[in-house]
Amino acid sequence: MARTPLLQLSEISLTFGGDPVFDALSLVVQPGDRLALVGRNGSGKSTLMKVMAGLVDVDRGDRIVSPGVSVGYMEQDPDMGAYATLGDFASASLDPSEHYKVEMASEGLKFDPARPVDTASGGERRRAALARLMAEAPDLMLLDEPTNHLDIEAIAWLEAELKQTRAGFVLISHDRAFLKALTRGTLWIDRGAVRRQEEGFAGFEAWRDKLWEEEDIARHKLNRKIKAEARWAVEGISARRKRNQGRVRALQDLRAERAAQIKRQGVAAMELSAGPKSGRKVIEATGLTKRFGDEVIVNGLDLRIMRGDRVAFVGPNGVGKTTLIKLLMGEIAPDEGTVTQGSNILPAVFDQSRAALDPDQSLWENLVGDKEMRVSGQADQVLVRGQPKHVVGYLKEFLFDEAQARAPVRSLSGGEKARLLLAKLMARESNLLVLDEPTNDLDIETLDLLQELLDDYDGTVLLVSHDRDFIDRVAATTIAFEGRGRVTVYAGGWSDYQAQKSADAPVAKGTAKPRKETTPAATPKAEADGLSFTERHRLEELPGVIDRLTAEIAKLEDFLAQPNLYSEEPVKFAKGTEALVERQKALAAAEEEWLELEEKAETSAG
Numbered sequence: 276m277a278r279t280p281l282l283q284l285s286e287i288s289l290t291f292g293g294d295p296v297f298d299a300l301s302l303v304v305q306p307g308d309r310l311a312l313v314g315r316n317g318s319g320k321s322t323l324m325k326v327m328a329g330l331v332d333v334d335r336g337d338r339i340v341s342p343g344v345s346v347g348y349m350e351q352d353p354d355m356g357a358y359a360t361l362g363d364f365a366s367a368s369l370d371p372s373e374h375y376k377v378e379m380a381s382e383g384l385k386f387d388p389a390r391p392v393d394t395a396s397g398g399e400r401r402r403a404a405l406a407r408l409m410a411e412a413p414d415l416m417l418l419d420e421p422t423n424h425l426d427i428e429a430i431a432w433l434e435a436e437l438k439q440t441r442a443g444f445v446l447i448s449h450d451r452a453f454l455k456a457l458t459r460g461t462l463w464i465d466r467g468a469v470r471r472q473e474e475g476f477a478g479f480e481a482w483r484d485k486l487w488e489e490e491d492i493a494r495h496k497l498n499r500k501i502k503a504e505a506r507w508a509v510e511g512i513s514a515r516r517k518r519n520q521g522r523v524r525a526l527q528d529l530r531a532e533r534a535a536q537i538k539r540q541g542v543a544a545m546e547l548s549a550g551p552k553s554g555r556k557v558i559e560a561t562g563l564t565k566r567f568g569d570e571v572i573v574n575g576l577d578l579r580i581m582r583g584d585r586v587a588f589v590g591p592n593g594v595g596k597t598t599l600i601k602l603l604m605g606e607i608a609p610d611e612g613t614v615t616q617g618s619n620i621l622p623a624v625f626d627q628s629r630a631a632l633d634p635d636q637s638l639w640e641n642l643v644g645d646k647e648m649r650v651s652g653q654a655d656q657v658l659v660r661g662q663p664k665h666v667v668g669y670l671k672e673f674l675f676d677e678a679q680a681r682a683p684v685r686s687l688s689g690g691e692k693a694r695l696l697l698a699k700l701m702a703r704e705s706n707l708l709v710l711d712e713p714t715n716d717l718d719i720e721t722l723d724l725l726q727e728l729l730d731d732y733d734g735t736v737l738l739v740s741h742d743r744d745f746i747d748r749v750a751a752t753t754i755a756f757e758g759r760g761r762v763t764v765y766a767g768g769w770s771d772y773q774a775q776k777s778a779d780a781p782v783a784k785g786t787a788k789p790r791k792e793t794t795p796a797a798t799p800k801a802e803a804d805g806l807s808f809t810e811r812h813r814l815e816e817l818p819g820v821i822d823r824l825t826a827e828i829a830k831l832e833d834f835l836a837q838p839n840l841y842s843e844e845p846v847k848f849a850k851g852t853e854a855l856v857e858r859q860k861a862l863a864a865a866e867e868e869w870l871e872l873e874e875k876a877e878t879s880a881g
Contacts, residue, residue, distance in 0.1 A: 278305055278306055279306075279341050280303045280304060280305055280306075280339075280341055281304045281305065281306055281308070281340070281341060281344050281346075281414055281415045281443050282303070282304040282327060282338070282339070282340055282341070282344070282346065282415055283301075283302075283303050283304075283337075283338075283339040284300060284301055284302050284303075284326065284327065284336065284337070284338055284339075285301050285336055285337045285338075285339065286299050286300070286301055286335065286336040286337070287299070287300040287301070287326060287333050287335070287336035287337075287338070288300070288333060288334045288335040288336055289322070289326065289331070289333045289334055290334055295467060296319045296322055296467065297319065297322075297323065297326075297333075297467055297469075298467055299336075300323075300336070300467075300468070300469055301336075302462065302469055302471065304327075304415060304443055304445065305443065306414075306443055307441070307443055308443040308444075308445075308459070308460060309437075309443065309444055309446075309457055309458050309459045309460065309475070310443075310444070310445045310446065310458060310459075310460045310461065310462050311446055311448070311454045311458040311460070311461045311462070311475065311476040311479065312324065312445050312446065312447045312462045312464070313447075313454075313461060313462070313463050313464070313476070313479060313718075313719065314463060314464030314465060314718070315718050315720060316674075316688060316690030316691060316694070316716070316717070316718045316721065317674075317688065317690070317691065318464045318465070318466075319464055319467070320419075320447050320464055321351070321419055321447065321688070323464060323469070324348070324417050324419050324445065324447060325348070326338065327346070327348075327417055327445065328346060328348035328417050329346070330348065344414045344415065345411075345413040345414050345415070346413055346414070346415045346417065347408045347411055347413030347415070347416050347417065348408070348417040348419075349401075349404050349405050349408045349416075349417065349418050349419060349421055350404050351401070351404075351419055351420070352397075352400075353400060353401075353403070353404045355392045355395075355400060355403075356392075358392055359391060359392060360388060360389055360390060360391055360392060361381075361386060361387070361388055361389075361390045361392060361395055361399060361400070361403040362374075362377055362381070362388025362389060362390075362403075363392075364392065364403055364404075364407065365377045365380070365381070365388065365403045365404075365406045365407040365410060366388075366407075366410065367407070368407070368411055369410060369411065373410065376409075376410035376412075377406055377407070377410045379410075380405075380406035380409045380410055381402075381403075381406055383429060383432035383433065383436070384402040384405060384406055384425065384429050384432065384433070385402070385425075385426070385428070385429050385591070385592060386399045386402040386403060386406070387399075388403075397424070398423075398424030398592075401423065401424050402424060402425070402429075405418075405421055405433070409433075409436060412440070412442065413442065414442055414443065415442065415443045415444065415445075416440075416442055416443070416444040416445070417444070417445050418444060418445065418446050418447065418448075419447045420447055420448055420449070420689070420715075420716065421433060421446070421448065422448055422450045422453055422741070423689075423715050423716070424592075425592075425741065426590070426591045426592040426741050427589060427590075427591075427741050427743065428591050429591075429592075430450070430453060430741060434453060434456055434457060437457050438456070438457065445462070446458060449714055449715070449716065449717055449718065449719070449722060449742070450742055450743075450744070451476070451719070451722075451742075451744035451745075452742075452743040452744045454475070454476035455475065455476050455477045457475075458475035458476045459473075459474075459475050460472065460473050460474065460475065461474065461475065461476055461478075461479045461482070463479065463482075463483065470486070480719070545672070545673065545697060545701055545721075545724055545725070545728055546660075546701060546728070547701055547705075547708075547728045547729075547731070547732045548660045548701075548704050548705075549704070549705065549706050549732055549733040549734035550621050550704030550705060550706055551619055551621070551704075551706065552582065552619070552706060552733075553582050553617055553618065553619050553620050553621070553706040553707065553734070553735065554582070554617035554618035554619055554620075555581060555582050555617070556579065556580075556581060556582075556617040557580045557581060557582055557584070557616070557617045557620065557707060557735045558578070558579075558580040558603050558614065558615070558616055558617065559578070559579045559580070559614070559615045559617075560576055560577065560578040560579075560602070560603060560612060560613070560614045560615075561577055561612055561613050561615075562575050562576075562577065562611060562612035562613070563575070563576040563577075563578070563602060563609050563611070563612035563613075563614065564576075564609060564610050564611035564612050564760075565595070565598060565599075565602060565607075565609050565610050566610055566760075571759055571760030572594075572595035572598050572599065572760060573595060573598075573599055573602070573760055573762050574759075574760030574761070574762075575611075575612070575760075576599075576612070576762050578603075578754070578764065580603075580735060580737075581735075582617075582706075582734070582735055583733070583734070583735060584735050584736070584751065584752060585729070585735075585736045585738070585749055585750050585751040585752065586735075586736065586737050586738065586750065586751075586752045586753075586754060587738045587739075587740060587746045587749065587750035587752070587753045587754065587768065587769070588600065588737070588738065588739045588753075588754050588756070589740070589741075589746065589753055589754070589755050589756070589769065589772070590755060590756025590757070591756070594756040594758070595756060596739045596756060597627075597711060597739060599754075599756075599762070600709060600711065600737060600739065602614060603737070604622065604624075604709065619706070620706065620707055621703075621704060621705045621706045621707065622705060622707040622708075622709060623700050623703055623705035623707070623708055623709070624700075624709040624711070625696055625697070625700050625708070625709065625710045625711060625713045626696075626711055627711040627712035627713075627715070627739070629692055629696060631645075631696060631699060632684050632692060632695060632696060633684065634683065634684045634685035635683055635684075635685065636683065636684060637680065637681045637682060637683055637684070638670060638675060638679060638680050638681075638682065638684060638687075638695060639666050639667075639670075639680045639681055641684060641695065641699070642657045642666050642669070642670070642698070642699065642702075643655070643656075643657055643666055645657075645699060645702075647702075647703055648699070648702050648703075650663045655667075657669055657702065658702065659702045660701075660702065660703070660704055661704065666680065667680050669698065669702070670698065672698075673694045673695065673697065673698045674694065675691070675694075675695075679691075688716065689715065689716030690716040690717050690718055690721070692716070693713070693715060693716050693717050694717070694721065697713075697725070705734060706733075706734035706735065707734060707735045707736075707737070708729075708732065708734060708735070708736045708737070709737045710736065710737065710738045710739065710740070711739045712739060712740060712741070713725065713738075713740070714740055714742045714745050722745065726745065726748045726749055729749050730749075736749065738750060743769040743770075744769075746768045746769040747768035747769050747770050747771075748768070749768070750767070750768040750769070751766070751767065751768075752764060752765070752766060752767070753765045753766075753767060753768060753769065753771065753772040755772060755776075766860075766864060767860070770857075771857070771860070774857045774861070775861065806872065806875060806876055810872055810875075813868070813872065814869065814872040814873065814876065817865055817868060817869040817872070818869070820865050821862065821865050821866060821869065824858050824861055824862040824865060825862065827858050828855065828858050828859060828862065831851055831854055831855040831858065832855065834851050835848065835851050835852065835855065
């Protein structure tokens, strides 16, 4: 029996004063659909979602919502002028008996319903809008970048809520891990057309690349055919002019077909230049402590960051990640302890608040007005890694067209603002990148390029992010804020941190000092053998840890050696392989840690 769709768009066309955003677009959302809506920045994802929500009037076509179906849309910038508090806004459409749903959502999303609207930040307003949608529980939820301004704990809460809902939903997000965990189908906007695949985001990139490969092959064949027909037209038409006019017209049609093809948007021509090398030691913190009133941000942290390190800082919003970065960069002073920076440090900072952009100035003015990019006497030039370049030409490298160059920054989308910030960041030479939430609003292709640039960057990277997939791709060390001033250093990215935390596995010594837990308790004095109480205890427990990991590795190797496991149970094989790699890394780390502690004890005794 056919299901009644929740929502249908039929032959939708929409133009905003120029080229069509959509032309003859049709799609259907069925009950239970869990769809990722993906596409490049500026492709029209948010516009399409507003069309689906009924908030944008189209030029032609129909939007049909089945009788009795409710559609909810999470507003990016909700109008709260009529409400006193965030809670009033979030519960406005609910019966008083249902207000508890907002309270539950506020706990998961971490905002205070009693917060006055006029003092709430943009992030708090967005979380209240998301709480309103979750509490209303419509049949179809339209979620545009719901994880922006959420920390990893809140993302996990939202992920769990969406996994158990019976409603259909459409998601726009840059968070790969979030999309992979939740979606069962994909809507891909590409050059004004929407394609659908009945597979979640995990299969999107392979599907996209296959379609693009087929398109490239077809275009290559078309070009070869045009070239052959054009040669014939020049060499053979004079003798057969009358009877071959049809072939000439066919050649004209082929050329018209090629001209009508819409060229794919390229990726930004971003480039990072690590200027002169810094010293081998970039930053060293000893006994670092910072408090604000009774709140302990960090207590007694010892940390060493070496040239080339990739360090991610993770933890809930407000726990102190940005504060620690400012301590390490010397922007604020610690209450106790010292921070020493190495020689020849050239930092470049990506600020999540985007304070480096003036929203009322144009893109052009924001670049030429930057004192570090200014070329003396040249109003249309900017200094890019030491070389003058025309401002429009440089903007084009970041996928901005000439018309946008004179537009105010406030007119840009979130992804476009992030690209403009990256343009300012990458214009200067640096050997220390500080990236505070750089992934917000960037499309998948730009994220991929940014990751590749960071991989090749011959400098040091400090990263604050809630994007688990991006942390896994970039970070070699993860510094976790675990509350009450406790900060722990783990080897690897997010997944490594989670595996080590859950298994209480040891962490390899990296360039950042390894697994040093800092708590409000005083550090015990070193004992006679040169080891502290904690180190002595660790040395005694490591043999047992090593034995346990060795046994687990043997079991996993036996499991993976089963005949036909890979072909018959690919998911189990993949999970088993991932678990084996994690335990092998943990074993190597444990053995290295034991050797270092044993050597330290022997040296002190000798």
